[in-house]
Amino acid sequence: MDRRSFMKMTGLAAAGASILASADAVAAPLARAGIGRGNSRLVTPNGQALQWRIVDGVKVGHLVAEAFEHEFAPGMKAEVWGYNGGTPGPTIEANEGDRVRIYVTNKLPEATTVHWHGFVLPAGMDGVAGLNQRPIEPGETFKYEFVVKYPGTYMYHSHYDEMTQIALGMVGMFIVHPRVEPGPRVDRDFVLMAHEWKMEAGARRPDPNAMSDFNVLTFNGKAFPATAPLVVGKGERVRIRFGNLGPMDHHPIHLHGLAFNVTATDGGYVPRSAQYPETTVLVPVGSTRVIEFVPEEEGDWAMHCHMTHHVMMQMGHGLPNMVGADTRQLDRRMSRVLPAYMTMGTKGMGGMGEMPMQMPPNSLPMRGGEGPFSYIDMGGMFTVLKVRKDPDRADPNGWYAYPRGSVATTASADELARDGIAT
Amino acid sequence: MKRFAHTAIRRSSGSLVAAALLAAAPAAAEGGPSAASLDAPTAPLPRLGLSLETDPPLPGESTAGWYGLGPASPGNALPASARQGSGNELTLERAVEIALHNNGELRAVRHELEMTRGLQRQAGVLPNPHLELEGVPHHGAAEVAIEYPITRALLAPFRSSAAAAEVGAARLRAKAAAIRTAFEVRSAWYAAQAAQQKLALSNQALDAFVAGRDAARALLVAGNTIALDTATQEAAYEGARIRSAQLELEYHDAREKLHRLLGLHGEATTFTLPAALPAAPAAFPIEDEAAEKGAIAASIELAELQQRMEASSSRASLGSAAGWIPDVSLRAFGEREEGEWAMGGGIELSLPIFDRGQGAVAAERASLAALKARHEALATEIRSAARAARNRLRIAHAELGHYERSVLPTRAKVLEEAVLQYNAMQVGVFQLLQYRRDQLEAQLAHVDALRGYWTAAAAFEAVQSGARVEGGAAPSSAAAAPSSSGGDSH
Ligand SMILES: [Cu+2]
Numbered sequence: 005m006d007r008r009s010f011m012k013m014t015g016l017a018a019a020g021a022s023i024l025a026s027a028d029a030v031a032a033p034l035a036r037a038g039i040g041r042g043n044s045r046l047v048t049p050n051g052q053a054l055q056w057r058i059v060d061g062v063k064v065g066h067l068v069a070e071a072f073e074h075e076f077a078p079g080m081k082a083e084v085w086g087y088n089g090g091t092p093g094p095t096i097e098a099n100e101g102d103r104v105r106i107y108v109t110n111k112l113p114e115a116t117t118v119h120w121h122g123f124v125l126p127a128g129m130d131g132v133a134g135l136n137q138r139p140i141e142p143g144e145t146f147k148y149e150f151v152v153k154y155p156g157t158y159m160y161h162s163h164y165d166e167m168t169q170i171a172l173g174m175v176g177m178f179i180v181h182p183r184v185e186p187g188p189r190v191d192r193d194f195v196l197m198a199h200e201w202k203m204e205a206g207a208r209r210p211d212p213n214a215m216s217d218f219n220v221l222t223f224n225g226k227a228f229p230a231t232a233p234l235v236v237g238k239g240e241r242v243r244i245r246f247g248n249l250g251p252m253d254h255h256p257i258h259l260h261g262l263a264f265n266v267t268a269t270d271g272g273y274v275p276r277s278a279q280y281p282e283t284t285v286l287v288p289v290g291s292t293r294v295i296e297f298v299p300e301e302e303g304d305w306a307m308h309c310h311m312t313h314h315v316m317m318q319m320g321h322g323l324p325n326m327v328g329a330d331t332r333q334l335d336r337r338m339s340r341v342l343p344a345y346m347t348m349g350t351k352g353m354g355g356m357g358e359m360p361m362q363m364p365p366n367s368l369p370m371r372g373g374e375g376p377f378s379y380i381d382m383g384g385m386f387t388v389l390k391v392r393k394d395p396d397r398a399d400p401n402g403w404y405a406y407p408r409g410s411v412a413t414t415a416s417a418d419e420l421a422r423d424g425i426a427t
Numbered sequence: 428m429k430r431f432a433h434t435a436i437r438r439s440s441g442s443l444v445a446a447a448l449l450a451a452a453p454a455a456a457e458g459g460p461s462a463a464s465l466d467a468p469t470a471p472l473p474r475l476g477l478s479l480e481t482d483p484p485l486p487g488e489s490t491a492g493w494y495g496l497g498p499a500s501p502g503n504a505l506p507a508s509a510r511q512g513s514g515n516e517l518t519l520e521r522a523v524e525i526a527l528h529n530n531g532e533l534r535a536v537r538h539e540l541e542m543t544r545g546l547q548r549q550a551g552v553l554p555n556p557h558l559e560l561e562g563v564p565h566h567g568a569a570e571v572a573i574e575y576p577i578t579r580a581l582l583a584p585f586r587s588s589a590a591a592a593e594v595g596a597a598r599l600r601a602k603a604a605a606i607r608t609a610f611e612v613r614s615a616w617y618a619a620q621a622a623q624q625k626l627a628l629s630n631q632a633l634d635a636f637v638a639g640r641d642a643a644r645a646l647l648v649a650g651n652t653i654a655l656d657t658a659t660q661e662a663a664y665e666g667a668r669i670r671s672a673q674l675e676l677e678y679h680d681a682r683e684k685l686h687r688l689l690g691l692h693g694e695a696t697t698f699t700l701p702a703a704l705p706a707a708p709a710a711f712p713i714e715d716e717a718a719e720k721g722a723i724a725a726s727i728e729l730a731e732l733q734q735r736m737e738a739s740s741s742r743a744s745l746g747s748a749a750g751w752i753p754d755v756s757l758r759a760f761g762e763r764e765e766g767e768w769a770m771g772g773g774i775e776l777s778l779p780i781f782d783r784g785q786g787a788v789a790a791e792r793a794s795l796a797a798l799k800a801r802h803e804a805l806a807t808e809i810r811s812a813a814r815a816a817r818n819r820l821r822i823a824h825a826e827l828g829h830y831e832r833s834v835l836p837t838r839a840k841v842l843e844e845a846v847l848q849y850n851a852m853q854v855g856v857f858q859l860l861q862y863r864r865d866q867l868e869a870q871l872a873h874v875d876a877l878r879g880y881w882t883a884a885a886a887f888e889a890v891q892s893g894a895r896v897e898g899g900a901a902p903s904s905a906a907a908a909p910s911s912s913g914g915d916s917h
Contacts, residue, residue: 204853205847205848205851205853206844206847206848206851318851318853319852320848320851320852320853320854320855322854322855323852323853323854323855324642324646324651324652324855324856324857325646325651325652326646326651326856327649327651328649328650328651329642329645329646329648329649329651330645330648330649331642331645333485333641333645334638334641334642334645334856336485336486336487337483337485337486337634337637337638337641338638338856339486340486340496340634341631341634341635341638341860341863342635342842342846342859342860342863344846345846345849345856345859346850347856348852349852353852356852361850362846362847362850363847363850363851364844364847364848364851364853367851369850369851369852369853370851370852
């Protein structure tokens with residue numbers, strides 16, 4: 005155990021003691037901490053953790069299925085369904101062998117259930133409406149109780165009218181820490197849940213009927229630039245647990261500047277002998293993938309789904325292809341037919357997000373975010389891994405300070421001449 | 428005029444009354460165009476079929492002849508040649524004046540009125556005395572006799588007043604003809620103006636079609652689309668060119684009808700019409716009870732029947748009285764025989780024993796009864812016509828209001844939102860153009876509704892001014908409402 009981990013553990017022990025002393029204490033720090041046992045602290049960027057109450061040694065939690073307004077990114081809000089005011093719902097965290105008792109109150113306009121995705125548990129607790137239980141009607145509160153037998157990265161979601169309820173956000177992550185870590189201890193442990201939504205530009209509710217053309221792609225319910233960056237230390241061991249309960253799409257998540265191993269899925273741990281290095285991991289619908297890596301280069305590193313349409317915001321997909329079209333005559337005509345018209349896309353679409361055009365309300369078409377050098381014309385399933393020397397003191401919103409001469413820039417005439425490059 | 432709540436209608440109704448007065452006052456058209464003659468100079472024919480000859484001009488190119496494509500203002504529907512201000516613009520009121528002065532039918536009616544006036548004078552003149560001269564020159568014998576029909580002379584004023592009723596009836600017929608002419612001028616005016624506006628809108632739609640074609644061609648040249656999509660856009664444009672040509676003809680047909688009604692030819696027909704039909708009053712300007720009462724009170728047909736009843740009644744009275752009066756003639760004579768004049772006199776009278784004009788009087792009375800029956804039937808018809816005219820106007824007003832309060836704003840909203848969606852790259856240029864064309868279709872239908880309203884208003888007004896007219900219902904715009912279709916190509 006290195007010094008940093010030791011410091012964390014001792015702090016946690018103190019916090020745990022004081023909380024246990026009060027039966028009514030709200031145990032948020034416990035959830036974040038993974039309740040000792042040598043686990044590092046689990047972070048759900050942009051998210052929250054389920055609060056436990058310990059009753060006779062049983063972890064008691066409460067999920068409220070409800071509708072609320074959720075912001076995907078500044079400028080775009082939506083009426084979604086989720087748990088405890090969040091989508092994804094709170095990250096549930098327990099330890100191998102814990103008995104958990106989770107109450108589910110249904111405040112939705114229709115029935116629901118909760119399925120504990122990936123868990124080995126009594127069939128009556130599995131939550132499939134009709135098969136394992138009757139649906140939880142609006143206004144009812146059900147009780148699920150089981151022992152979490154095996155450690156792993158799991159999920160939970162509605163298993164009633166899934167098409168609607170999952171599309172509207174009824175999903176969450178459920179992490180079970182092992183008694184004994186099978187691999188090296190990690191310094192950072194993140195949870196990122198992928199999701200996809202269809203929001204017409206200007207609409208206020210995701211379309212649950214969508215089967216393709218999803219246009220808002222999120223990590224933990226947020227689209228870039230609203231995704232919180234992941235700040236890690238150079239040389240630290242970092243774990244990211246990806247989950248995907250989006251309606252239709254698998255996401256090849258790509259990390260820049262490093263390689264990682266997939267160390268676990270929701271089926272369990274990948275034996276060390278079976279792990280191999282990757283820079284992109286495909287996270288299929290209904291699966292979790294856990295990756296671990298040690299970054300060796302400081303900097304701001306892109307981390308995103310590699311499907312190009314998944315790093316766009318609300319781009320229409322039925323548009324005529326304008327690239328390379330000579331529209332001079334059209335533009336002249338349009339100046340009389342529709343003076344508000346402006347031809348777009350004939351030279352490509354970069355910079356569209358920066359155009360000061362009037363947009364439908366509550367929409368972020370083509371939007372990305374500000375970057376340290378220029379506008380980052382990606383949105384959606386995109387975030388930044390910030391590798392710092394001293395991550396705990398680094399400003400999570402700050403950009404990496406590049407050493408002089410380490411950034412690609414215009415080639416000088418001398419350099420071109422020296423290397424025999426004709427332009 | 429209390430029944431009209433709106434000044435526009437009141438004003439034009441007033442002008443109708445004036446028009447009726449003008450029927451007998453040719454001075455009103457002083458300086459106006461003269462009636463046609465056989466060898467009159469001809470006016471240049473308009474250049475037609477422009478939309479079939481060339482593509483709509485690009486902005487910056489000459490828009491001569493292209494209604495609706497002139498630079499700037501959306502209401503600008505005048506051809507370039509007419510854009511030198513309102514110098515040559517004809518107003519509706521002036522058009523009605525000209526028609527009342529020039530219209531051949533009206534002139535004939537006025538001559539007929541003069542004719543009945545002549546007949547009236549004739550009925551009132553005193554009979555001439557009869558003079559008889561006889562003589563045998565070689566014998567110096569001569570005879571002079573003067574005879575005068577006293578009874579006829581005494582009855583002359585009565586005959587004249589009976590004829591005066593006929594003059595009144597003729598005057599009323601002239602007034603009715605003036606009202607009908609004024610209505611026809613209005614109706615034709617609105618038709619021409621509507622056609623002009625529709626042509627302008629059709630050309631604007633054509634402009635949107637040709638933009639779609641240009642976009643499709645640009646995409647085909649760039650290798651971004653397939654020939655099918657480009658052909659689809661071209662086919663849509665080529666089809667749209669026909670409609671502009673048809674509306675061009677509709678406009679010129681409507682104008683020619685107007686020229687005929689105004690009795691104009693040659694240079695006098697080069698006037699321009701205001702670019703847009705006037706807006707209708709926001710509130711429905713007619714009180715419900717007013718329609719029937721006003722039409723009955725003003726009805727010229729009823730008044731004319733009334734006059735004829737009076738004439739018939741006085742003829743019956745006259746006939747009845749005259750039947751009992753002996754036909755008296757006074758006679759004076761002188762006879763010269765052998766240089767001596769001998770004077771004498773006499774009286775001649777018929778004895779009204781057998782012929783007292785009984786048959787004629789009975790016929791006149793029957794005629795009067797027939798007129799009374801006809802009067803009652805006519806009143807019923809006029810009530811119904813007034814209600815029908817009011818109903819048409821009511822629906823026309825409601826329909827127009829619906830266009831202005833709902834159809835046009837929602838269409839404008841569609842386009843506004845479509846532009847936002849276009850900016851957001853959710854819809855493409857073809858779909859955007861389709862929304863623009865949908866809006867223009869709605870505007871086109873609105874022009875029909877506007878014309879329908881003003882035509883119905885003119886017909887209602889004519890009924891309220893005393894004359895029933897045909898053609899108070901302009902063609903409905905309902906069929907012209909566009910289907911809401913999105914763009915179908917990309
Ligand atoms: Cu993806």
